Amino acid sequence: MSASHTHDTHAAGHDDHGPMKGWRRWFYATNHKDIGSMYLIFSLVMFLTGGAMAMVIRAELLKPGMQFVDPGFFNSMTTMHALIMVFGAVMPAFTGLANWMIPLQVGAPDMALPRMNNLSFWILPFAFSLLLLTLLVPGGSPAGGWTLYPPLVLQTGDAFPMAIFAVHLMGASSIMGAINVIVTIMNMRAPGMTLLKMPLFVWTWLITAYLLIAVMPVLAGAVTMLLTDHYFGTSFFNAAGGGDPVMFQHIFWFFGHPEVYIMILPAFGVVSEIIPTFSRKPLFGYDAMVYATASIAFLSFIVWAHHMFTTGMPLVGEMFFMLSTMLIAIPTGVKVFNWTATMWKGSISFETPMLFSLSFLFLFTIGGFSGLMLAIAPADFQYHDTYFVVAHFHYVLVPGAIFSLMAATYYWLPKWTGHMYNEKLGKLHFWLSTIFVNVLFFPQHFLGLAGMPRRIPDYSTQFADWNFVSSIGGFCFGLTQLLFVYNIVSCVRGGVKASDKVWDDATPHGLEWTVSSPAPYHSFEVPPEVK
Amino acid sequence: MPVAEPTQDEAMQQQSNRSLTKKLWWFVVGAFAFGWALVPLYDVLCSVTGYGSKKELLVAAHAAERIDMNRWVNVEFISSVPTVGEWDFGPEQTEIKVHPGQLYEATFHAKNLRAQPVVAQAIPSIAPNPATQYFRKTDCFCFTPQKFEANQQRELKVRFFVDPSLPPNIDRVTLGYAIFDVPQTQVAYVN
Numbered sequence: 038m039s040a041s042h043t044h045d046t047h048a049a050g051h052d053d054h055g056p057m058k059g060w061r062r063w064f065y066a067t068n069h070k071d072i073g074s075m076y077l078i079f080s081l082v083m084f085l086t087g088g089a090m091a092m093v094i095r096a097e098l099l100k101p102g103m104q105f106v107d108p109g110f111f112n113s114m115t116t117m118h119a120l121i122m123v124f125g126a127v128m129p130a131f132t133g134l135a136n137w138m139i140p141l142q143v144g145a146p147d148m149a150l151p152r153m154n155n156l157s158f159w160i161l162p163f164a165f166s167l168l169l170l171t172l173l174v175p176g177g178s179p180a181g182g183w184t185l186y187p188p189l190v191l192q193t194g195d196a197f198p199m200a201i202f203a204v205h206l207m208g209a210s211s212i213m214g215a216i217n218v219i220v221t222i223m224n225m226r227a228p229g230m231t232l233l234k235m236p237l238f239v240w241t242w243l244i245t246a247y248l249l250i251a252v253m254p255v256l257a258g259a260v261t262m263l264l265t266d267h268y269f270g271t272s273f274f275n276a277a278g279g280g281d282p283v284m285f286q287h288i289f290w291f292f293g294h295p296e297v298y299i300m301i302l303p304a305f306g307v308v309s310e311i312i313p314t315f316s317r318k319p320l321f322g323y324d325a326m327v328y329a330t331a332s333i334a335f336l337s338f339i340v341w342a343h344h345m346f347t348t349g350m351p352l353v354g355e356m357f358f359m360l361s362t363m364l365i366a367i368p369t370g371v372k373v374f375n376w377t378a379t380m381w382k383g384s385i386s387f388e389t390p391m392l393f394s395l396s397f398l399f400l401f402t403i404g405g406f407s408g409l410m411l412a413i414a415p416a417d418f419q420y421h422d423t424y425f426v427v428a429h430f431h432y433v434l435v436p437g438a439i440f441s442l443m444a445a446t447y448y449w450l451p452k453w454t455g456h457m458y459n460e461k462l463g464k465l466h467f468w469l470s471t472i473f474v475n476v477l478f479f480p481q482h483f484l485g486l487a488g489m490p491r492r493i494p495d496y497s498t499q500f501a502d503w504n505f506v507s508s509i510g511g512f513c514f515g516l517t518q519l520l521f522v523y524n525i526v527s528c529v530r531g532g533v534k535a536s537d538k539v540w541d542d543a544t545p546h547g548l549e550w551t552v553s554s555p556a557p558y559h560s561f562e563v564p565p566e567v568k
Numbered sequence: 569m570p571v572a573e574p575t576q577d578e579a580m581q582q583q584s585n586r587s588l589t590k591k592l593w594w595f596v597v598g599a600f601a602f603g604w605a606l607v608p609l610y611d612v613l614c615s616v617t618g619y620g621s622k623k624e625l626l627v628a629a630h631a632a633e634r635i636d637m638n639r640w641v642n643v644e645f646i647s648s649v650p651t652v653g654e655w656d657f658g659p660e661q662t663e664i665k666v667h668p669g670q671l672y673e674a675t676f677h678a679k680n681l682r683a684q685p686v687v688a689q690a691i692p693s694i695a696p697n698p699a700t701q702y703f704r705k706t707d708c709f710c711f712t713p714q715k716f717e718a719n720q721q722r723e724l725k726v727r728f729f730v731d732p733s734l735p736p737n738i739d740r741v742t743l744g745y746a747i748f749d750v751p752q753t754q755v756a757y758v759n
Contacts, residue, residue: 223588277688
């Protein structure tokens, strides 16, 4: 092949630039592995920050009555917890995985646009400093909910423009990250790797990246309108000036619904990598998985108003959004059954990544079913804005997105660090997480069905028992995550040497297992040949 | 350390990366524009479907065709203010019984509690939702912005009738107003 020849002749110019020394390595980083690590560490820090806020929420809700914080601060905590977890923890964590794994999985030497990659990461610390600094300004942090509905959000104090600019920065960062992913996947694949030979993690990320560039700019537009309504006298959402606050909800959820798939599609990709490895079988129905992902992405654009059934839509609108939402259950069902079929007659072993993936499979499905219940428009009038909704989206985001991130971390950590993590500790982390995530969120279904509203610091005494259980689950789940941090740190520092293949997989799949462990600073400078 | 010139393959790769990146940035620009285009699209959709259209809410029929003396409908009046302490605003009578088709007048009182003049706009809403299209206002203080001097109190009138084709299952209609300050930049235009 001619490509290998030309590479040999100029590889000499490349071979001896290893990482730069000291802080320059990180500030000037253009290496996809360095940037990926920074993303992952950043998201872990944000996960713990957002988690600490969740602890404040659960502490206040431990008993009826006001105990620790004032209601305004409580509302700030729910708002900030959501913004930080969505934009600071889950999304950057998946971008970090994309940075690390996509070049390794498609056989590219690096991401296509390394400098933009640097910029898209380094925007994030500024964005989140801006957001966290709102805790200190007069009027406190935004407290109107992460959905930023006007007119409530316009009552935010000095924090208002800071929060809006922080959202702008987060959006810019994700858009650049997404463009980088698309260009890398479309242009940098190793010779022979056709689109339908790509690992599913790459596929799900490609589709996610398209969702990101389609909807993040819409969010940027919506928050800009809030800004001009507040400071420049426009009336996009101001009824007195001829606007309509409900229009904000339409624009927001046109972004917001694809956003929830942005957080879950890469998780589907991760699970589609892990289940075949530990079942020692190829993924069942690869093509169907790809098409199901694409269908979910398409449907995500036409279901947004199921978040707003109670705004007084015409009946025909309610019917349309109810049925289109239920349609999503079909491609999602295809995925769940394909994962199950992959395990069928497989020779399964239960290492930590597999345990987290199995837990994902069960618990994400529970979240999916409660989503179907919420999709029923007449029933939604009862469930709307109750703890049932809180239980639903935490089931798809915590044992869904977050568990898949933990699975991915345990799965690829040996490839990143060259050491095996502590398997016993990993399993302990898994069991405690799985037990307590259910203690934490399952009772919230009961609370919601009994009518407890969300975003309240105090509640009627009839809700006391399940709130107590939920809070205990919350504290234990929070503490359990310190095991995760400890396990990662000790794995980075040392441990049993990992082999290149890492996992005992009868049919190793994925180019990432062909490079040494830890993955060298520069990999695939000569593109591998894919048959 | 000598930096190698990009080879032909690498140059081609960079070229195609650049061109795809450019296309994707245009896609982002398009998505941003689409977000803003949703604002006029929203109004278009409302006027095409007639749902929630301002025209329907504001333009009342000329006169009633017939008065249904055999039917009584309770009309309730409620009010709300966005911020406590800025307005004293409410209906003079909380409920009246009306015959469909007959013209009635209701009075609201509003007092600006602040020490500066303000321009206000009242926004009506009608419950239950299906009754909205049968509630006809022939004249209303909510049709135009209302100017109040500092601490001024005024009476505000609304003239209305209930369309006789109001579905028979509805015997109670609530007319509510929320009063808002008109944004400062639009006050000049109002004056």
